[in-house]
Amino acid sequence: MWEAHPVTHEHPGEAAQGLLTPVDVRTLAEHLGVRPTKALGQNFVIDGGTIRRIVRAAGVAAEDHVLEIGPGLGSLTLGLLATGADVVAVEIDERLATALPGTVARVAPEVAPRLAVVHADAMDLTGVLDRVGHPTRLVANLPYNVAVPVLLHVLQVLPSVTSALVMVQAEVADRLVAPPGSRTYGVPSAKAAWYADARRAGSVGRSVFWPVPNVDSALVRLDRRQPPTTTATREATFAVVDAAFAQRRKTLRAALAGWAGSADRAERVLRAAGIDPTLRGERLDITAFAAIAEAAAAEAGSEA
Template structure:
């Protein structure tokens, strides 16, 4: 039986992995006076089987340095540490950040030295942060309200990340993994494709969370790849993506009018990029968006 911050859970943590039980999670939350908030997107995983499933899907090994965003009370953190990997956990909630080392030390004392906790907003840190080192993979139960910005920020600022496995709202997972031409293809799909190949890695039921969310969740796996071969910058390409989907039902000629300065210039840029002006943005892949961005000289 383990004790963290004066809390003695009514059930012992899963022996083989030192994972938290549902009773452990609730006891820790009560001790820390943590009431999961919608504003921070806090829904804690309380099912050990789901934790082990996430770790397996992420293919974490002892050679990895794992970045975990939003570790919360530590359920996934303990699962990741059980692989032998180093974990750097970034937590925006000061109470949770302060409590996490003690929770790990109590539940998995042999792994405590491999954990580093950073109290920060994940959107404000990058490769220059002294505590991050060079993480090789991102594994996280991302808060629903900031999942896409956090993921894209991590991929943009941490070039050492070779892969990611994130749990997000099912609708967001569909968008991240959607191919061009599909109903759910959009801004998240195109921007994620600049950095990586994304695929759905399974669905997650609502009952594994506390509190139970009112939406379904899913896992998305991303594997880093080289960005498109282009003379356009990422920022310029993303500006075209944003413009193309700002008015999703319009043709590219109409949707890019603001970006280009006029319908005539928009059509000229599209034709120079070898793209039919009558298409909609949902038909284009990230390489084609970059080709349009290369035509900036044709803009007003």
């Protein structure tokens, strides 16, 4: 049976504070037969200081109910539980999901009762909402290859989540927090803005992971706010966003032609929404995209 590594002079505080040491992480992975894969985006955090920094940036308190996506071997899970919060961890890898409760019980038995583990795909949370409950915060080291879809899905299906702190690839972080008009503004920026205000909460070095990734990472903090005031649905608004950025070098009149049915109709809808048809999508905020969707629906209704 795997046992937590004792405190050593190299990592004097981590085991004492109920966190996994780097040796623990590697030993546990070997015990479980886990070989981190790029397909699942598995890069495990091995630095206790980084874990504590993430928890602080997330603002987790004892009264919170935290949703963690992709807990892996449990490094961040233990840090979250140390705050006194309840944690629901959703893990797609069955071996990791099965092992996590035992790991927590061995490393920090006093916090184990506050952990619930769900073996599920985070992109299909609708099927496990009865077990997830009503989390107030999302905190996660998200797999690079699915970070944006997972984040948007959680914000959509779990309105109880009022804030999120996610660790993602630095390039993805830049896109999530980009304002209209910036070089990195695009679909992730606009769609995230429907749900929340997003900002960078710091950079994360490569050396805190095992295995060491080939890209830099960053923390993004999102605080939920009300969506734009509009009669347009989220689905209709997001369809406009997708169309506008599918050909981002084109003017909105041209980029939205397929979505609208013709360039002429796209121009009519844009003018009805009070938007210059010669602009590009990167100049619009989420409120403007909603206005376009609302204008399109109004025109369709008048023609019916």
